[in-house]
Amino acid sequence: xxxxxxxxxxxxxxxxxxxxxxxxxxxxxxxxxxxxxxxxxxxxxxxxxxxxxxxxxxxxxxxxxxxxxxxxxxxxxxxxxxxxxxxxxxxxxxxxxxxxxxxxxxxxxxxxxxxxxxxxxxxxxxxxxxxxxxxxxxxxxxxxxxxxxxxxxxxxxxxxxxxxxxxxxxxxxxxxxxxxxxxxxxxx
Numbered sequence: 001x002x003x004x005x006x007x008x009x010x011x012x013x014x015x016x017x018x019x020x021x022x023x024x025x026x027x028x029x030x031x032x033x034x035x036x037x038x039x040x041x042x043x044x045x046x047x048x049x050x051x052x053x054x055x056x057x058x059x060x061x062x063x064x065x066x067x068x069x070x071x072x073x074x075x076x077x078x079x080x081x082x083x084x085x086x087x088x089x090x091x092x093x094x095x096x097x098x099x100x101x102x103x104x105x106x107x108x109x110x111x112x113x114x115x116x117x118x119x120x121x122x123x124x125x126x127x128x129x130x131x132x133x134x135x136x137x138x139x140x141x142x143x144x145x146x147x148x149x150x151x152x153x154x155x156x157x158x159x160x161x162x163x164x165x166x167x168x169x170x171x172x173x174x175x176x177x178x179x180x181x182x183x184x185x186x187x188x
Contacts, residue, residue, distance in 0.1 A: 003041045003049045004100065004154070005029060006080030011053060015070035017062050022077055036060040050074035084152050086111040088160040089118030103149045104135060107158055113137075119163040121180045125150060126157040138180075 005027045013019040023031040029042025039056050041049040054072045064070035084107050085095045091112030114120055123135040135148035163180050170176045
């Protein structure tokens with residue numbers, strides 16, 4: 001998990017010294033620890049943020065951290081919300097406010113997935129105005145693979161284009177239906 005503005009960090013100090021802090025990450029990316037000062041944590045993983053906080057506390061008000069007589073535990077309290085836009089051939093396109101722990105599959109569920117003309121084989125995650133990932137939902141729907149289930153970031157765009165080609169299989173088969181094909185797909 002990458003820490004960002006709006007997240008809340010719980011800092012537990014225990015041992016020779018005991019304290020508890022619930023600190024919200026500012027829009028600029030800092031937390032302000034009383035009597036210790038500002039620590040920049042935005043963009044860091046939870047592990048890196050915890051190490052930075054522990055180092056700051058050890059060098060300022062809790063010297064016993066260096067000897068091991070005082071310990072620090074940093075956990076995630078409440079998490080921030082992010083805004084993700086779904087465009088193209090979705091059943092319910094629009095902008096969604098979701099938890100920062102949400103993934104591509106979560107947002108596809110919220111928007112109802114691809115519409116009748118939408119592609120299941122080429123869902124695009126656009127990040128920073130570039131296609132970050134092409135996701136083939138068949139891997140998930142047929143095999144349960146979570147490979148394309150990427151965690152979303154604030155201002156991501158999920159684009160569902162029109163399908164390119166489809167094949168209808170009907171008659172005496174176990175799984176009749178309409179199947180979207182990709183270039184190079186064979187009958188099997």
